[in-house]
Amino acid sequence: MNDGGEAAGVGDIGGAGVRVVRTTTSVRVEATIPVSAAALFGVMRDPLRHSEIDGSGTVQVPAGQPPITAVGQRFSAQVHLPGRSAYPVVNHVVAFEPDRLLAWLPANPDTPPLGIRWEWSFTGTTGGAAVSQTCDWSAVTDTAYLRRVRLPRVSPAQMSASLARLGRAARSRTAPGADGVGVRCVACHAHPTSLIAKLRK
Numbered sequence: 175m176n177d178g179g180e181a182a183g184v185g186d187i188g189g190a191g192v193r194v195v196r197t198t199t200s201v202r203v204e205a206t207i208p209v210s211a212a213a214l215f216g217v218m219r220d221p222l223r224h225s226e227i228d229g230s231g232t233v234q235v236p237a238g239q240p241p242i243t244a245v246g247q248r249f250s251a252q253v254h255l256p257g258r259s260a261y262p263v264v265n266h267v268v269a270f271e272p273d274r275l276l277a278w279l280p281a282n283p284d285t286p287p288l289g290i291r292w293e294w295s296f297t298g299t300t301g302g303a304a305v306s307q308t309c310d311w312s313a314v315t316d317t318a319y320l321r322r323v324r325l326p327r328v329s330p331a332q333m334s335a336s337l338a339r340l341g342r343a344a345r346s347r348t349a350p351g352a353d354g355v356g357v358r359c360v361a362c363h364a365h366p367t368s369l370i371a372k373l374r375k
Contacts, residue, residue, distance in 0.1 A: 199312035211296035229335025289313030
């Protein structure tokens with residue numbers, strides 16, 4: 175990942191232990207969550223739960239998609255950004271290490287990925303796991319796209335909310351909705367750092 179040497183800033187959101195690391199071509203959010211790495215990874219590898227843990231509220235996942243098991247697998251989603259119609263994406267899995275690492279490159283259907291990498295990492299700790307979510311666009315070479323689109327398309331606060339929702343989802347028995355879209359977690363509208371603080375209790 176491109177997070178060394180050119181760091182543009184490191185900070186906390188809300189003082190609840192969510193760390194944000196920025197570079198010119200990446201944003202990473204980190205937190206320690208009192209849930210095992212295996213449980214967190216188990217939720218993350220299930221595409222049907224991605225809408226449940228999405229802190230931006232923009233992702234919906236169609237039913238019928240199996241859990242992620244290997245590099246090379248693909249899974250799809252619908253993205254709903256403010257001010258534009260929903261559009262489909264196909265996510266290409268590029269890293270898969272059970273209970274440790276999961277990453278994918280989103281793309282438009284029938285076109286190769288631009289190079290934007292979404293990565294989740296999990297490191298077991300005493301009583302939980304250190305979790306990070308990273309958006310890295312250092313591999314994007316389409317200069318017209320970079321001029322037109324501000325990356326990442328979600329904020330660090332929304333990424334932090336995803337960490338909190340993942341923790342809650344891993345501790346709950348909530349299953350994806352029968353309508354094919356993962357149900358939202360019960361505390362989705364709370365501040366992400368307050369959710370992480372509650373998880374520590």
